[in-house]
Amino acid sequence: MSKFEQTCHVQVVYKLLIPAHVVRCVCKEELGGLMATISGNLLPDKSANSFGILDKVVAFRSKRLRAQEALRSRHDASELLLKERTAELEKQVSQRYRAEECLRELTARVLHLQDDERRHIARELHDSAGQYLAALQMNLSALQRESSTLAPLQAIRVADSMEIVNCCISEIRTLSYLMHPPLLDEVGLGAALKGYAVGFAERSGIRVDVDIPADLGRLPSDTETSLFRVVQQSLANVHRHSGSHVAKIKIRRDAEQTTVEIGDEGRGIPPGLLQEFDDCIRLVGVGIAGMRERIRGMKGRFSIRSSPQGTTVEASLPNR
Ligand SMILES: Nc1ncnc2c1ncn2[C@@H]1O[C@H](COP(=O)(O)OP(=O)(O)OP(=O)(O)O)[C@@H](O)[C@H]1O
Numbered sequence: 307m308s309k310f311e312q313t314c315h316v317q318v319v320y321k322l323l324i325p326a327h328v329v330r331c332v333c334k335e336e337l338g339g340l341m342a343t344i345s346g347n348l349l350p351d352k353s354a355n356s357f358g359i360l361d362k363v364v365a366f367r368s369k370r371l372r373a374q375e376a377l378r379s380r381h382d383a384s385e386l387l388l389k390e391r392t393a394e395l396e397k398q399v400s401q402r403y404r405a406e407e408c409l410r411e412l413t414a415r416v417l418h419l420q421d422d423e424r425r426h427i428a429r430e431l432h433d434s435a436g437q438y439l440a441a442l443q444m445n446l447s448a449l450q451r452e453s454s455t456l457a458p459l460q461a462i463r464v465a466d467s468m469e470i471v472n473c474c475i476s477e478i479r480t481l482s483y484l485m486h487p488p489l490l491d492e493v494g495l496g497a498a499l500k501g502y503a504v505g506f507a508e509r510s511g512i513r514v515d516v517d518i519p520a521d522l523g524r525l526p527s528d529t530e531t532s533l534f535r536v537v538q539q540s541l542a543n544v545h546r547h548s549g550s551h552v553a554k555i556k557i558r559r560d561a562e563q564t565t566v567e568i569g570d571e572g573r574g575i576p577p578g579l580l581q582e583f584d585d586c587i588r589l590v591g592v593g594i595a596g597m598r599e600r601i602r603g604m605k606g607r608f609s610i611r612s613s614p615q616g617t618t619v620e621a622s623l624p625n626r
């Protein structure tokens with residue numbers, strides 16, 4: 307590098323940097339780049355004075371401004387694109403949220419209709435088929451009382467028929483009871499659950515402990531039916547899946563809500579499966595999904611806790 311160029315470097319630095327805002331060197335590298343540009347263009351014959359240098363600097367500065375402007379407009383364009391995309395995504399999310407709400411309401415209504423239908427079928431079974439069978443039973447027992455007048459084969463046929471009719475009556479009573487326990491409408495959730503627990507224990511061989519406050523009182527019919535269904539489904543799951551020999555039904559009521567808890571001491575639900583239920587990404591059966599939708603559709607809370615020591619299902623509904 308010539309002596310002249312070395313001198314120029316010193317001059318350029320002071321002339322360019324001292325007037326504030328004329329050239330802004332933000333870092334050492336930038337300063338180095340500026341020096342290189344200027345010194346590379348400095349030829350002794352053309353640029354022997356500071357005005358020549360200033361021209362170069364101005365050209366450099368406006369090139370830089372143009373580049374900055376182009377960068378800014380590119381930035382503005384991508385920001386606009388981003389805003390449009392965000393608005394589109396927000397729209398999609400709220401549409402999906404609304405669709406889920408509708409589905410939840412629809413599910414709750416379907417379950418409600420199903421309850422009504424079950425109640426209706428249970429009554430029909432009890433009041434119609436049940437009554438015809440009861441009449442048949444009376445006739446057969448009258449015949450049995452006169453069995454001494456019957457031929458031996460006829461007496462055997464009457465006895466057989468009596469057995470079949472008794473079986474039918476018992477099946478119809480159980481079916482009608484499982485469809486909709488009559489006690490639920492008449493004496494309420496607490497008494498209906500106590501009766502159901504006794505029947506379940508007899509049928510399944512699983513001991514059921516019941517912890518229901520004596521002063522539970524009555525709740526709206528929908529609430530009683532839904533909480534009853536949760537207990538029914540949960541006990542069915544205890545019987546089918548848990549391997550537990552005991553189950554517990556507990557009810558708590560406070561000023562706002564009533565909570566039922568059904569626990570077992572079985573093998574538990576595999577954690578992965580439970581997480582998939584919570585995230586609604588897997589549907590194994592309709593039991594748990596149905597309970598959850600039923601309770602959430604009535605603005606209640608539903609949860610399941612499970613470990614290798616057992617499973618507890620908890621459902622709360624507002625008292626109103
Ligand atoms: N108390 C429990 N103990 C262990 N596993 C359970 C228990 N309850 C549920 N599960 C597991 O969760 C799964 C889903 O239960 P869910 O009630 O939804 O369906 P299901 O009982 O298989 O069929 P459905 O109720 O439709 O007849 C069960 O298949 C079982 O693997």
Ligand SMILES: [Mg+2]
Nearest residue numbers: 543591593594
């Ligand atoms: Mg089930």
